[in-house]
Amino acid sequence: MDAGRVTAGEAGTDPVAGMVRLADHAVYGLTAVAALISAVLVGLEPWPLLLIALAVAPPAAEACGLRVPPVVAGPLGLAMVTALILLDAPKTAILVAVALAAWVALRSASAPLNLFMIAAVSALSYVDFSRRPAAPHDGYLSSGSIVWGAAALYATATGVVLRRTTVLAAELARAQHRLVAAAATDERRRVAQDVHDLVAHSLAVALLNITGARRTMRRDPALADEALARAEQVGRDSLAGIRRAVGLLGGGDTPATGGSLRADRDSGGPLPDAHDLAALVDGYRRSGLAVELTVTGGLGGLDQAAGSVLFRTVREALANVLHHAGGTATWITVEMLADSVRVTVRNARPGPGDGVPPAARGPRPGGGMGLAGMAERVHALGGSVVAGPRDGGWEVTATIPTVAVGPVGGGPR
Known part of the structure; x- marks a missing residue:
């Protein structure tokens, strides 16, 4: 032996x-x-x-x-x-x-x-x-x-x-x-979630602009051209973001913690946070989505990690509205609490003329990578996510602590 x-x-x-x-x-x-x-x-x-x-x-x-x-x-x-x-x-x-x-x-x-x-x-x-x-x-x-x-x-x-x-x-x-292999697998999974988020968000906005351009092309060519230009810019930004995210897979000196957040970073720019919510909603609104944002309490005291998770939660929820509800009316409520921030994204029931296949309406088994990634980021900070149907539509509620209480090293992704 x-x-x-x-x-x-x-x-x-x-x-x-x-x-x-x-x-x-x-x-x-x-x-x-x-x-x-x-x-x-x-x-x-x-x-x-x-x-x-x-x-x-x-x-x-x-x-x-x-x-x-x-x-x-x-x-x-x-x-x-x-x-x-x-x-x-x-x-x-x-x-x-x-x-x-x-x-x-x-x-x-x-x-x-x-x-x-x-x-x-x-x-x-x-x-x-x-x-x-x-x-x-x-x-x-x-x-x-x-x-x-x-x-x-x-x-x-x-x-x-x-x-x-x-x-x-x-x-x-x-x-x-085994630990090295598991860390590499975990990093690839997180990068895959980031790529999913980027693609879902960018394609949703681009499709909104393309749809608007198609509808207004004959009666207002200038407006249609503007919508197409926005779709083109969104596509270019998405491509650059995907390249940065995929580049993390081959970066030997990229730290495992927080690395996937860099996929959201423009060259030399800051990470998106709660202060970018207005611009995010405005971009969807200009593209044709009927969305309303209500913020209760100031977001100035929100730390970078919680702010980034808040931004990405709203972005993923809006992308899901376009993908599964055909861009129906959506309401976003952000409320600052004593030691956390609560965000609720609710969309109306898709109508017969929304162009949404019946199979895409209502809850999806498994929630998809986007919802799973959203929940993972919130849970990493010690928060909670509840998602499900409401009044024929869909509602996502996330509670994010302003001070991370989740697992050590499990920062936002």
Whole structure:
């Protein structure tokens, strides 16, 4: 079992994954030191040297990229160390078994296998000491076995800690990658909402002007030309706004928070806010929409975030009136409260001559991206949105706090 293994590519690109390589190198180094000490002490004896090489072959092969299952490599290495002891090699050969116990614990989460390695090292030390002359003091045999058993236990615990560190580092690296991907997806979704808002608003105003121009072209060409010019300007402004919004998708240095608000920004100009409501309504009114705006209380104390969300809520509601109600009479009421601003946009029932298909009248299942985006912006500031039919028409009411109380970093979008 290879718990928490990370590929070389991940380890080379993610700083956290460097901990994985550090754990590997620590165990590889321990194994190499144990093998080197044992090889020096056995001298030039070919068979002991061969057994040492075979014992440490699995970790060495893994360091070169060839994987060997710990359940096979551990007992195989212990068999080689046992052969070394039977050949009367120095007792430091048990160091190789201790290093193997650490490597098996690093690679395998199997408790039986790790306990077997600890017990085997203790048994090997007992066999080694029992084959040597008795020590001049009592308890030499048992105390030596205890020391080597403790060393095996410590080595196994070290391997377990390093393995858990490896697993946690790999999970953290994957979580970081998921967060980056989620942030990119969220930014694309917000930009898509902005593009929707821009297109819906611009097309609604342009279509109003084109319709007016078509109706007045024969009796008043100058008025029709003026309406067409307004439609052309709206189309150009919309195209520029869409280019800026889509450009956010490729902007590597654009911050995720607040970035989508820039889609509303003219080159070097301020973000739209509550003070732009009159101009917005006037533009719809000039294009032929019967819309009335009533403001109760001054909007001067409204902060930038709430003002921008207020403006975009009204803009989306007016675009929906044109799209779903054929441009029927619309009333907008903005009321400043103690700690919030409440806006209500209500349109009349579409008539038979409004040119609205029956399927487009009344509520739409799901609310569409525009209504969902409207609600998301208001909710980000801790506000609320209620939308639904009223007296045959449609009404949208949004309450926007003047001080953001929504999630941190969830500013208006």
